[in-house]
Amino acid sequence: MARVLIADDASFMRQMIREIIEPEGHEVVGEATNGIEAVDLYKELQPDLVTMDIVMPKRSGIDAVKTILADHPAACVVMCSALGQETLVMEALQAGAQDFIVKPFKPDSVVATLKNALEKAD
Amino acid sequence: MALDMAKYRRIFLEEAADHLAEISRALLDLEKEMGNVEAIDTLFRMAHSIKSMAASLGYAPVSELSHRLEDRMEGVREAGRVRDPQELSLLFRGLETLEAMVRTVADDRELAPADEGLLAELRATPERAAAAPDPVAADSPEAVGGEPKKVRS
Numbered sequence: 001m002a003r004v005l006i007a008d009d010a011s012f013m014r015q016m017i018r019e020i021i022e023p024e025g026h027e028v029v030g031e032a033t034n035g036i037e038a039v040d041l042y043k044e045l046q047p048d049l050v051t052m053d054i055v056m057p058k059r060s061g062i063d064a065v066k067t068i069l070a071d072h073p074a075a076c077v078v079m080c081s082a083l084g085q086e087t088l089v090m091e092a093l094q095a096g097a098q099d100f101i102v103k104p105f106k107p108d109s110v111v112a113t114l115k116n117a118l119e120k121a122d
Numbered sequence: 123m124a125l126d127m128a129k130y131r132r133i134f135l136e137e138a139a140d141h142l143a144e145i146s147r148a149l150l151d152l153e154k155e156m157g158n159v160e161a162i163d164t165l166f167r168m169a170h171s172i173k174s175m176a177a178s179l180g181y182a183p184v185s186e187l188s189h190r191l192e193d194r195m196e197g198v199r200e201a202g203r204v205r206d207p208q209e210l211s212l213l214f215r216g217l218e219t220l221e222a223m224v225r226t227v228a229d230d231r232e233l234a235p236a237d238e239g240l241l242a243e244l245r246a247t248p249e250r251a252a253a254a255p256d257p258v259a260a261d262s263p264e265a266v267g268g269e270p271k272k273v274r275s
Contacts, residue, residue: 082174104179107125
C-alpha cells in the first residue's frame, strides 16, 4: 500500500480523497493546500503517490507537477481535474503525470486509477 | 463504497460561505480596479471550488452556475480585466444568485434550476454579445427592407 500526499486547496476534496483511499490501506502522509506546499511537501515526505488538484492558489497544480517531475522523474502524480479542464489535463500528462481522476469523484474509479498509476510507476 | 454525504454537506456549507465571502471581497476590489489580477484569480478559483463541491453532492444548479461564473472569469483572466461596469454587475448578480442557492441548501429546501437568462448572459462573451443581432432592430422595417441598421448611440 502507498504513502500518499494530497494536494488540493479545498478541505472538502482533501477529506473526500482521504476517506476513499484510507480504507484501501493507503496512508495519507501529508496534505498541501497550494502548489508551493505541494512541491515542498513532496521533497520532505517523498510519497509514493501525489493526488494533485489543477486549480490551486499561489502556484497551480500544473506548475507544481512540472517542478516535482523535473526534480524527481520517477514521481507518481495523479491529477484531479474537473469538467472543462481537458487541455490542462493533457498538459499535465505530457509533463509526466501518470493519470487523472475527474471530479465529482467516483470512489471505485479513484481507487482503480491510483492502483493503476502505482503499478505503472513501479 | 458509500461516503457520509451529510458530513460533506456540512463541509460544503462552511466552505461555500467562506468562498462566497471571498468572491464578494474580490468583486468589491474589482469595483475599484477592474484589472486587479489577484481579485480576478480569486474569483476564478472560488467559483471553480464551489463548482467541484456542488457537483460532488449533486447540487446541479449550484454546480452549473458556478461553472458559468468560472468560465466567464477565465475569459476575464485572459483579457486581464473586467471589461466594463455591465460585466461587473453581471458578476455581482452571479454572486447573489449563488448566495441564495447556498441558503436554500442550508435550509434543506429543494434547489430550483439556475436562471436560464443569467446562465446565457454569463455564457455570452462580451464580443459575442456585441456581435449578436439586436432582436428589436432585426425585426424593424429597416432590417427587413435591407436598409442599413441604425447604430445605437
